[in-house]
Amino acid sequence: MHLVTAVLRPHQLDAVKDALRGIGVSGITVSEVNGFGRQGGHTETYRGAEYTVDFLPKVRVEVLVDGIGAEKVVETITAAARTGKIGDGKVWVTDVQRVVRIRTGELDDEAL
Amino acid sequence: MTELTAADVQANLDTVFVLFAAVLVIFMQAGFALVEAGLTRAKSVANIMMKNLMDFAAGVIAFFCVGFAIAFGAGNDLFGSEGWFLTGDWDFGNLNVATFFVFQVAFAATAATIVSGAMAERTKFKSYFVYSFAITALIYPLVVHWTWGGGWLSTFGEGFVDFAGSTVVHSVGGWAALMGALILGPRIGKYSADGRVRAIPGHSIPFAVLGTFILLVGWYGFNPGSQLAADPVIADIALTTTLAACAGALMATVTIWTKTGKPDVGMAANGLLAGLVGITAGTAAVSNVGALAIGGIAGALVVFSVLFFDRVRVDDPVGAISVHGVCGAFGTLAVGLFAEEGGLFYGDGLAQVGTQAVGVAAVFAFVTVAAGLLFLAIRATIGLRVSAEEEIEGLDVMEHGAPGYGIDTAAGTSAVAHANPSLAGRPTAPQPVV
Numbered sequence: 001m002h003l004v005t006a007v008l009r010p011h012q013l014d015a016v017k018d019a020l021r022g023i024g025v026s027g028i029t030v031s032e033v034n035g036f037g038r039q040g041g042h043t044e045t046y047r048g049a050e051y052t053v054d055f056l057p058k059v060r061v062e063v064l065v066d067g068i069g070a071e072k073v074v075e076t077i078t079a080a081a082r083t084g085k086i087g088d089g090k091v092w093v094t095d096v097q098r099v100v101r102i103r104t105g106e107l108d109d110e111a112l
Numbered sequence: 113m114t115e116l117t118a119a120d121v122q123a124n125l126d127t128v129f130v131l132f133a134a135v136l137v138i139f140m141q142a143g144f145a146l147v148e149a150g151l152t153r154a155k156s157v158a159n160i161m162m163k164n165l166m167d168f169a170a171g172v173i174a175f176f177c178v179g180f181a182i183a184f185g186a187g188n189d190l191f192g193s194e195g196w197f198l199t200g201d202w203d204f205g206n207l208n209v210a211t212f213f214v215f216q217v218a219f220a221a222t223a224a225t226i227v228s229g230a231m232a233e234r235t236k237f238k239s240y241f242v243y244s245f246a247i248t249a250l251i252y253p254l255v256v257h258w259t260w261g262g263g264w265l266s267t268f269g270e271g272f273v274d275f276a277g278s279t280v281v282h283s284v285g286g287w288a289a290l291m292g293a294l295i296l297g298p299r300i301g302k303y304s305a306d307g308r309v310r311a312i313p314g315h316s317i318p319f320a321v322l323g324t325f326i327l328l329v330g331w332y333g334f335n336p337g338s339q340l341a342a343d344p345v346i347a348d349i350a351l352t353t354t355l356a357a358c359a360g361a362l363m364a365t366v367t368i369w370t371k372t373g374k375p376d377v378g379m380a381a382n383g384l385l386a387g388l389v390g391i392t393a394g395t396a397a398v399s400n401v402g403a404l405a406i407g408g409i410a411g412a413l414v415v416f417s418v419l420f421f422d423r424v425r426v427d428d429p430v431g432a433i434s435v436h437g438v439c440g441a442f443g444t445l446a447v448g449l450f451a452e453e454g455g456l457f458y459g460d461g462l463a464q465v466g467t468q469a470v471g472v473a474a475v476f477a478f479v480t481v482a483a484g485l486l487f488l489a490i491r492a493t494i495g496l497r498v499s500a501e502e503e504i505e506g507l508d509v510m511e512h513g514a515p516g517y518g519i520d521t522a523a524g525t526s527a528v529a530h531a532n533p534s535l536a537g538r539p540t541a542p543q544p545v546v
Contacts, residue, residue: 011504044509044513044514045513045514046513046514051514053509
């Protein structure tokens with residue numbers, strides 16, 4: 001089992017969510033985060049004084065998948081989220097050791 | 113020392129009352145700012161606040177320099193041409209020109225600020241700023257001159273009746289809002305290619321409702337104050353105003369509840385305002401039951417109007433066109449139906465209705481053309497709409513340099529980095545989350 005995590009532009013979330021639904025993903029978790037990669041670090045003013053915008057608002061999407069599905073999920077997210085401009089974000093895959101469905105106690109692949 | 117006569121006391125009372133009413137109407141600017149902020153997204157909140165702040169500032173200056181003279185100065189049936197910068201002799205009965213101006217400028221600013229809501233989240237600040245001058249310098253004053261300034265509508269037919277400005281203030285703002293929204297185009301993502309309407313929810317229902325209450329309180333200056341005298345009739349005016357507001361809120365709630373299965377809070381707030389806009393023309397001419405009817409009809413009407421404008425893909429984030437334009441027109445026509453003297457329902461025939469209709473139509477035609485030309489000219493010269501990137505990111509940072517929310521956490525790290533040069537260019541430790 002794997003966890004696919006993506007950090008994306010907030011505006012692309014709807015497209016990614018619809019695309020994931022389209023390939024049969026039944027659940028995702030979304031959180032609002034701040035971050036920077038190559039984007040960011042520009043100067044603005046507030047009441048005449050300068051400040052640096054270090055962090056940009058992003059969204060983090062997490063999807064649990066069984067082993068076979070991880071690649072497809074990565075491709076789907078990448079395609080739906082891409083705008084071609086710096087700041088599109090990243091997707092990565094990590095191993096998951098154990099998944100439990102809390103309501104029923106089902107384990108691992110049955111819990112997905 | 114000369115004795116204070118009863119007439120002097122009345123004059124002083126009139127002045128105090130009208131100025132107090134003016135302050136209530138000026139406070140409506142806060143109401144508009146809150147309603148518009150509450151019904152739009154957080155990423156553009158500083159921008160909508162700025163537009164509300166500056167359309168007041170620009171509007172007052174424009175009305176002082178030019179607009180007041182066009183509205184109330186001596187001239188012809190179409191416009192005034194004397195009294196620039198408030199100079200010259202004025203006769204407003206017991207009120208001096210300062211009192212009268214402060215009261216009237218509050219109304220001018222109300223007409224101007226209606227438009228920012230319909231054009232929210234996608235209009236360049238500088239373009240809106242230019243518009244603010246134009247509407248209070250020229251478009252609004254011309255309509256005022258035709259009506260309250262003694263111009264052609266005031267003597268047309270049975271005499272056009274618009275006591276506190278359903279048409280003169282609210283429809284002027286509402287139709288300008290319509291042209292602005294039309295010429296701007298809808299927000300990105302509002303209407304899908306297959307014809308669906310997507311909700312773009314605002315970021316604060318509490319703002320929207322508190323703003324509505326502030327507007328309600330302000331209306332006690334708007335309507336009773338328009339008597340321009342401390343006269344017992346102001347109580348009757350305050351009563352019809354109150355009844356219409358509540359009937360509007362009730363009927364809007366019932367209507368949207370029936371249509372969608374839920375009593376939508378924003379729509380209920382719009383309904384209360386619709387009732388107020390609707391009664392504004394006839395507040396001194398209709399009975400209490402008439403006020404309930406007018407408010408109630410306006411409350412239902414505003415719901416259908418909001419749904420209609422979405423169906424024809426005119427994106428109005430706060431319902432300004434429906435509340436002020438449509439219900440302003442209705443309230444004006446309603447005088448012809450419900451006026452205790454001259455109304456159709458009191459056996460006085462259609463004459464007043466006809467006069468009201470001419471006024472409504474004339475103002476609609478004039479404002480749509482004038483505002484349309486204005487917005488087209490702005491679009492062709494300095495541009496009207498922000499870029500797509502800016503609209504998606506939110507207007508606050510690119511238009512004004514700082515977000516309305518979260519500026520303290522966004523900028524907080526900079527001060528630390530600047531104080532310690534070895535940290536410059538590297539991310540600082542995240543601030544503790546409270």
